[in-house]
Amino acid sequence: SGLKTGGAFTPTRDDFQRVYNDVAEILENNDYDNGSYGPVVVRLGWHASGTYDKETKTGGSNGATMRFAPESEHGANAGLKTARDLLEGIKKKHPWISYSDLWTLAAVAAIQEMGGPKIPWRPGRKDGDVSACTPDGRLPDASKDQKHLRAIFYRMGFNDQEIVALSGAHALGRCHTDRSGFDGPWTFSPTMLTNDYYKLLLEEKWAWKKWNGPKQFEDVSTKSLMMLPTDMALIKDKEFKKHVERYAKDNDLFFRDFADVFGRLLELGVPFEKEEKFIFKSTTD
């Protein structure tokens, strides 16, 4: 355990690995969704980080400002209280970790425990106060098209290939009518990270779902999977589609690119004092 110097606790790699292990232990729960909190924990890490604006250098995971209204009440964050509340128990057990480090570390743990790649992670985020909350509208709107996707992700500093690589996270989890209004999972294995999202985008026939909810697509053959308008934009747009095809063909390539870009997403706007990155042991290692 870390040394106490002048009253301040200096956590070591082992301390962070202990937090990882405790997160890993609570992800599986048969009473929740498809048996795992993993997907909603990944989404918490993404929405905490994806508010970054490279021009004003505001937003990003530093600060963990989603703890406060108005950010907690932004429409895009509906349902993420589930993930924040889940992690409260971990915060109580390891009070030295900042919420912003905890949320991003938990997202890394969730990806790794759901069969995804190792995501190198750096500590050093500090929690902020309500004054650092970002304005609404910084996260993507699923009803929109490729132009919107580019505007949102270019603002964070990402390019087309990185947008497509990040979107592969939709292999995980599902939409909830009481959160976003949309309904259903993207893949048949929503608690395993694979390149199935890309394969299904290309191989299935997709049609508008006939229902009273927001406009979304369903797969014609089983009607049990879904795609958002923004997901379909990745195969409508030629530049995006090129990368969907690359990742559909090569899961190792997807894992390499995803690990790189997801790790950087979690670091946007954070003024780290140290370079050192940790690669955590997964429970299956």
Ligand code: CCH
């Ligand atoms: Fe996403 N996502 N996401 N998403 N997302 C939703 C759920 C998940 C968009 C919209 C939605 C990323 C990109 C986008 C996850 C990870 C990522 C939902 C359903 C909507 C709507 C929410 C609900 O009802 O619970 C849009 C638009 C974009 C545009 O690019 C990126 C990037 C990531 C991570 C790298 C995960 C995981 C979920 C599942 C959450 C759950 O609770 O199962």
